[in-house]
Amino acid sequence: METPRFCFIYLLMFMSFCVVRLNCRNATAEMADVGVILDLDTTLGKICKACVSMAIEDFYSNRDHNTMIMPHFRDSGTDAVAAASAAIELLKNTQVMAILGPQRSIQADFVIDIGEKVRVPVISPSTSLALSSKESQYFIRSAWCSSSQAKAIAAIVKAFGWKEVALVYEDSNYGRGLIPILAEEMLTSNVLMANLSAVSPSAKHHQLLQQLEQLKTLQTRVFVVVMLPNLASRFFQTTEEAGMVSKGYAWIISYVLTSLLDSVDSETIEAMQGVLGVKPYIQRSRELNHFTKRWRRRFHEENPEMDRTELNVFGLWAYDSTTALADAVERVGVVSPQFKKPMQRWNLTDLEALGTSNSYPSLVHLIRNYKSKGLSGDFSISNGQLQPSAFEIVNVVGAGAYRVGFWTERYGISQKLQVDDPTAVYSTKKDDLGGVVWPGRGVIV
Ligand SMILES: *[C@@H]1O[C@H](CO)[C@@H](O)[C@H](O)[C@H]1NC(C)=O
Ligand SMILES: *[C@@H]1O[C@H](CO)[C@@H](O)[C@H](O)[C@H]1NC(C)=O
Ligand SMILES: *[C@@H]1O[C@H](CO)[C@@H](O)[C@H](O)[C@H]1NC(C)=O
Numbered sequence: 001m002e003t004p005r006f007c008f009i010y011l012l013m014f015m016s017f018c019v020v021r022l023n024c025r026n027a028t029a030e031m032a033d034v035g036v037i038l039d040l041d042t043t044l045g046k047i048c049k050a051c052v053s054m055a056i057e058d059f060y061s062n063r064d065h066n067t068m069i070m071p072h073f074r075d076s077g078t079d080a081v082a083a084a085s086a087a088i089e090l091l092k093n094t095q096v097m098a099i100l101g102p103q104r105s106i107q108a109d110f111v112i113d114i115g116e117k118v119r120v121p122v123i124s125p126s127t128s129l130a131l132s133s134k135e136s137q138y139f140i141r142s143a144w145c146s147s148s149q150a151k152a153i154a155a156i157v158k159a160f161g162w163k164e165v166a167l168v169y170e171d172s173n174y175g176r177g178l179i180p181i182l183a184e185e186m187l188t189s190n191v192l193m194a195n196l197s198a199v200s201p202s203a204k205h206h207q208l209l210q211q212l213e214q215l216k217t218l219q220t221r222v223f224v225v226v227m228l229p230n231l232a233s234r235f236f237q238t239t240e241e242a243g244m245v246s247k248g249y250a251w252i253i254s255y256v257l258t259s260l261l262d263s264v265d266s267e268t269i270e271a272m273q274g275v276l277g278v279k280p281y282i283q284r285s286r287e288l289n290h291f292t293k294r295w296r297r298r299f300h301e302e303n304p305e306m307d308r309t310e311l312n313v314f315g316l317w318a319y320d321s322t323t324a325l326a327d328a329v330e331r332v333g334v335v336s337p338q339f340k341k342p343m344q345r346w347n348l349t350d351l352e353a354l355g356t357s358n359s360y361p362s363l364v365h366l367i368r369n370y371k372s373k374g375l376s377g378d379f380s381i382s383n384g385q386l387q388p389s390a391f392e393i394v395n396v397v398g399a400g401a402y403r404v405g406f407w408t409e410r411y412g413i414s415q416k417l418q419v420d421d422p423t424a425v426y427s428t429k430k431d432d433l434g435g436v437v438w439p440g441r442g443v444i445v
Pocket of ligand 1: 026027028029030064065066067
């Protein structure tokens, strides 16, 4: 006799739970299909996937809404052609309104061209400056452009009074893109570029060692390194072997690597002791702390093997740009049909046959100029570019990286983050950088 009553109670509990859920989820909301193209083999791809899903859940859970984003995840791997075919497949079969991703500039390059043909916005976190020159009206960069850090790096060089530096960069779109801007900033700061050295992303250990032995013969011992984590790991482990992580040397790394340091293995961190880096400063807030806890629980449940992985700035930007897209879709609505078909002709290509998005131009225009308070702080997209603000300068010591100061366009280097001080002037003083620990725990004079 007990069993049916219990079943009934469970059923009641279940129903009330559904009602609570349905209150927040508008069952008749218009579905907005969105493609999400990520490299799901990478930690970063997995981090972004969790953030996109959580942004969608959070956005609709506490407001009335007429529309709802339906994400369609596709794994692009590292391949540009795979990313492009994922985009075409999403447009053809799902008629997506917008595409989030892909991660790599070489992939984004293709996907933006496709978005342009069908007038669908592509919101990609690629930092490559090369993409800016495309000036596509359909491209929204949801990360700080890599060029934004050049002045911050030059300011560090200036603060320590170094007269010569050598640039070592990854021979890829990413590395090559940043070099001209860094070179220009060094020139402006009267710093001599002693050497420019390209390292192939597929360089073997002995090649790295050989290249480092060459760099060792340079007069300068100050190196600016522009590499992504994959190559950087092998590179820094080799610098240690070449005896270049010792007293007298100084290494500065660029922001993508600095932001991804916690996905780098511990042997590499060991080899990077004393390295300085710049990275986007994210102000802690109650919302962010709360989100980080939820994210951690969920991510580690979904990816139990990645128990060391922490949320990073790219994840927060993925969250904020998904929220921005959801907000924009809510404001412009979902049109049906999604695409305007062209006149039928026998020789149309797949993309031409698809036509152009009916959401153009309202959706693109809204996202290309968008301001909000996000988890990452002020999330401001202007003319399709996420606007940079303060950089944090960090020093790799022990198992992590510790802040030694800030750099802002307005005030230069400062110990504390300065806000709206009309009397302050741009300065690059070494004393404003707190206690740097150098390679070999030495001090450069
Ligand atoms: C749910 O969506 C429909 C269709 O867009 C809209 O008419 C209705 O007002 C929405 N309801 C709520 C509670 O947001
Ligand atoms: C400086 O850079 C060039 C070009 O990468 C390279 O061929 C040369 O060997 C470098 N010089 C030194 C001393 O490392
Ligand atoms: C397709 O055919 C039309 C004539 O039917 C022609 O004008 C046009 O150039 C062709 N386009 C391509 C891409 O071949």
